[in-house]
Amino acid sequence: MFIQVIQGKVSDVDGLRRCMDRWTEELQPGAVGYLGTTWGLCDDGTCIALARFESADAARRNSERPEQSAWWAETERCFDGPVTFMDCSEVTQWMGGGSDQAGFVQIMEGHTRDAGRMRELETQASDRLHEVRPEILGGTLATYGSDGFVEAVYFSSEAEARAHEKMEIPDDLRSLFEEENQLMREVTYFDLHEPMLVSPRR
CATH class of the missing domain: 3.30.70.100 (Alpha-Beta Plaits)
Structure with missing residues (x-):
């Protein structure tokens, strides 16, 4: 298993929820090797998400999909400042x-x-x-x-x-x-x- 951890301060909670829901409905079916996600908001406005994949290759292939890149460009605007990624192999x-x-x-x-x-x-x-x-x-x-x-x-x-x-x-x-x-x-x-x-x- 491979886990990618995404973390950042959120400025648009409703927008982020819409983006996450849209990923589940529209992008998830094409994410080969995807195993699930745990995500949520902390009291200080930090969002942390743990996206699980069968392997690092599966996660990379998902990231390289054009629709994934377009989705992330929209989702990133829901954050205030930089978003960090940690790849856990x-x-x-x-x-x-x-x-x-x-x-x-x-x-x-x-x-x-x-x-x-x-x-x-x-x-x-x-x-x-x-x-x-x-x-x-x-x-x-x-x-x-x-x-x-x-x-x-x-x-x-x-x-x-x-x-x-x-x-x-x-x-x-x-x-x-x-x-x-x-x-x-x-x-x-x-x-x-x-x-x-x-x-x-x-």
Whole structure:
């Protein structure tokens, strides 16, 4: 799997929603290798989108379509200032990956000194995490550049996520979480209170 992360401050929310809806209706059928998108708006007006493809080649072919270029020229005008793109070629899904049933998605963006170990810890924690935090539906961990990472965690609802944050964590999970935290730095959190979850149309 390949994930492209798109991020920027939005100046025209309604316009952006129209553009995203039009992409789903008109452009998605021709996007070969497209697996889905998670996107939404944060409280500070930041839009962040995670577009999933089967491979980097599939994402590149989509970007090269003339209709995609025309769509992006229109969509870009909905942003205030530059829009950043991060291409993540190493993607790990844990607990089955994301879920279109999620009512809340939290995205973490930062740097890590050992992406491989982060993936191992996510895999090790998955089974026990589902027992302790049933409101977590799954997640993805994607890496870019030499040390960048973007992790998306899908929750059944924000209320349940906040309530379970206060729970005591069992010792076996705590040790894994503590090690993972030590691997991360300069982490920024993006809360999607109303996530838009798009899957390929069949």
